[in-house]
Amino acid sequence: MNLLKKGIFALLITGAIVSCEDDDTIVDPIESTSGTGLTEITFPEIPTSSVSASGDGTIITIRPQGLGIDSYVVDFGDLNSTSDIVTIIEDAGTASYDYPNDIAEGTYTITVTAKSDEGFPDVVQTINVTIVPGITAVLSAPDSPIILDENVYAIFSDGIESDGAFIPYTNTISGSDFEDGDAEYNEVEVGDIKNKVTQYSKLHGTVAASISFNPAIVIADVFGTGASADYIHLDLHSVHDIGVDKVKITLGGKTFEQTLINDVWTGLDIDFASEGITQVDEITLELGTSGTASNEATLNVDNIYLYREPLSVPEFTFDEVASDYDVTFANASELATSYSWDFGDGIGSSTEENPTYSYNDDGLEMAYMVTLTTTNFLNKTTFITKEVTVGGASGPINPEIIHGDFNLDDSAMSDAWKIANTTGNSNPFGRSSDGSCAEYDGTDDGSKTRGAKWSSSQSANTDGTAVAGDTRYAYQAITLSPNTDYIFEYEYAIVTGGAETNSVVASILNGHYSDSAEAVASNALVAHVGTESKGKFADNSCTGGTTMKLQFRSNSVGEVAIFIYAVTDKDAYVDNVKVYPAP
Structure with missing residues (x-):
C-alpha cells in the first residue's frame, strides 16, 4: 500500500518484454511491420513503492504504458465522486485526480483497465493508496499583544x-x-x-x-x-x-x-x-x-x-509641617478613575482627588497611617499607605552640634569634625587645654576649658586652599528647617605678635560636602574672617577671646555645613560652636 501525503505524485506503468535468456531484463518493445501482429495485449503490474514529496495538494497522476493497447480507463477509486474515472487515448498519456481534503485520511483503490482495438480481452491492474491531505501553510500572523x-x-x-x-x-x-x-x-x-x-x-x-x-x-x-x-x-x-x-x-x-x-x-x-x-x-x-x-x-x-486591564497605581505626597494639624494631600496616581482616602484617625475620609484634612489639634505630636485607595475603569482597587506626622513642638529644628565644646581629648571628638576627603591633613585641628573660660551653656567659672587649636604648621594658604599634608579643616554637616533664619555662634582667639593677615575663618556652607577643595571653593551662606589678636582665651583674665554671632537663612532643603580653618603664623583657637534658630 502506498502512503501519499502533501504533494503531486505520478504512478508510471511501463511495458516490458521478458527475454528468454534473462528473466530480469527489461527491454524496449520492437514493433514488427511484416509479421502477423500481436496475439494479445500485455500490461505489467502498477508499481507499489511508497512515494513522498513536499508541497501542498493531494493530486495523483497515472501514466500507464503497454503493448497492443488502444486506450486506458483509470478509476481513481473515490466512491463519492463521478469525476474520478478518466480515459487515456493517446500513447504515453496521463490521467490525474485531486483527492478531497475534507477528510483527515482515506484509502482508495486505483484501477487501470487496458483496452485493445483488436478484440482482445481487457487487462486490469489495481493498487491501494492511502491519502493524507496536507494543510495549506499560513503566510502571516497577527501582531503580538501590546499589553504589559x-x-x-x-x-x-x-x-x-x-x-x-x-x-x-x-x-x-x-x-x-x-x-x-x-x-x-x-x-x-x-x-x-x-x-x-x-x-x-x-x-x-x-x-x-x-x-x-x-x-x-x-x-x-x-x-x-x-x-x-x-x-x-x-x-x-x-x-x-x-x-x-x-x-x-x-x-x-x-x-x-x-x-x-x-x-x-x-x-x-x-x-x-x-x-x-x-x-x-x-x-x-x-x-x-x-x-x-x-x-x-x-x-x-x-x-x-x-x-486584565492594567490596575491603577496609587501615589500621593503631602505638606508635612511641624505643629501643623491641617494637611493637604496631593494625588500622584496613575490610571486612576476614582479615589478613596482614609486619614488614619478613625474619623476622616474623602473621595476628593486632592483633599485637605484637619486633624484634632490637641498640642501633641501624632503619627497617622493614611491610605489612598484608587480604582481603574473596571473599578478594581489598589492602595498605598504612608505615615503622616502632625502636631508637636513648634518652631524650626534646633540642631545638635556634636562636640561643639571640644571638651573631650579623644578620637571621637576629632572624628565628629572630619571631612571625608581632604588635600590637607586628615586631622581637623589640634586639641588644646587653652580653650574658652566659658562653658558650652555660657557660664564662666574663671578657668579655661579644652578647645580646638591651629598652629602655624596647620595653617591654610591666604586664599583658603590647603597646604598638602598640613592644612587642617574642621567640618560638620547638619540639617535644619528649610528656608529658616538661624544664628551661627562661636568663639575664637589668636595669639598676639603675629602678622596682620592672621585670621580664623568660619562659615556656614550651602550644602553637604565630602571634599575639602570643593568646600573651600563653594559660596557660603555666611562667612567671617576673624583677625582680632588678643592672646589666648585665658590671657588678661579670660578676656582674650572674641565671640561671633552670624545670622543666616538655611537653604530650601535645610542641608548646610559648618566649616572652620585658620590662616596664621601664630596659634589660633576656636571653642563653643553653636547653631540655633534666630529669635
Whole structure:
C-alpha cells in the first residue's frame, strides 16, 4: 500500500518484454511491420513503492504504458465522486485526480483497465493508496499583544515582539491540550522571526477543534489568589478557498460566533464579567452556523491569552509641617478613575482627588497611617499607605552640634569634625587645654576649658586652599528647617605678635560636602574672617577671646555645613560652636 501525503505524485506503468535468456531484463518493445501482429495485449503490474514529496495538494497522476493497447480507463477509486474515472487515448498519456481534503485520511483503490482495438480481452491492474491531505501553510500572523507582560497569561502565544524578536511570556497557562478535539492539529512557524501559529483543519460539519485545560482555569484566580482576569483574546484567520468563513467558539458554557474576512486576521475579545463566565474547562472551535467550509477547512489561531486591564497605581505626597494639624494631600496616581482616602484617625475620609484634612489639634505630636485607595475603569482597587506626622513642638529644628565644646581629648571628638576627603591633613585641628573660660551653656567659672587649636604648621594658604599634608579643616554637616533664619555662634582667639593677615575663618556652607577643595571653593551662606589678636582665651583674665554671632537663612532643603580653618603664623583657637534658630 502506498502512503501519499502533501504533494503531486505520478504512478508510471511501463511495458516490458521478458527475454528468454534473462528473466530480469527489461527491454524496449520492437514493433514488427511484416509479421502477423500481436496475439494479445500485455500490461505489467502498477508499481507499489511508497512515494513522498513536499508541497501542498493531494493530486495523483497515472501514466500507464503497454503493448497492443488502444486506450486506458483509470478509476481513481473515490466512491463519492463521478469525476474520478478518466480515459487515456493517446500513447504515453496521463490521467490525474485531486483527492478531497475534507477528510483527515482515506484509502482508495486505483484501477487501470487496458483496452485493445483488436478484440482482445481487457487487462486490469489495481493498487491501494492511502491519502493524507496536507494543510495549506499560513503566510502571516497577527501582531503580538501590546499589553504589559504582567497583565497577560498566555495560553498560546510566543510573547511580545520587540526589535524583530519575541520576548516569551513568563506567565503561561500550563496543562493545556491543543489536540483534544477531532480536527487535525498542526503548529507552524511564520515569517522571518518564526512566529508560531496553531492550525486546525477538517472543520467540516460537526468536526471541532478543542483545547482542554487540566486543571480548569478559574477566572477569579488567574493572576494569583483573588487576582482575576477580565477578558480572553483570540486571533483568528482563514483563507476562504481552503478554509472557513465563520467560526463558532464555545467556552465557559457560552457560545460565540465570529465571521472572518478572507485572509485577514481578526481579533476576538470576550468579557468574562459581562458574560458571567467564572471557569474555563476547554475552548472549542468549529464551523459557525450557516458557515461554509471549503477544501481543507483550515482555521489558523494565534495569541490566545487571558488578560486584565492594567490596575491603577496609587501615589500621593503631602505638606508635612511641624505643629501643623491641617494637611493637604496631593494625588500622584496613575490610571486612576476614582479615589478613596482614609486619614488614619478613625474619623476622616474623602473621595476628593486632592483633599485637605484637619486633624484634632490637641498640642501633641501624632503619627497617622493614611491610605489612598484608587480604582481603574473596571473599578478594581489598589492602595498605598504612608505615615503622616502632625502636631508637636513648634518652631524650626534646633540642631545638635556634636562636640561643639571640644571638651573631650579623644578620637571621637576629632572624628565628629572630619571631612571625608581632604588635600590637607586628615586631622581637623589640634586639641588644646587653652580653650574658652566659658562653658558650652555660657557660664564662666574663671578657668579655661579644652578647645580646638591651629598652629602655624596647620595653617591654610591666604586664599583658603590647603597646604598638602598640613592644612587642617574642621567640618560638620547638619540639617535644619528649610528656608529658616538661624544664628551661627562661636568663639575664637589668636595669639598676639603675629602678622596682620592672621585670621580664623568660619562659615556656614550651602550644602553637604565630602571634599575639602570643593568646600573651600563653594559660596557660603555666611562667612567671617576673624583677625582680632588678643592672646589666648585665658590671657588678661579670660578676656582674650572674641565671640561671633552670624545670622543666616538655611537653604530650601535645610542641608548646610559648618566649616572652620585658620590662616596664621601664630596659634589660633576656636571653642563653643553653636547653631540655633534666630529669635
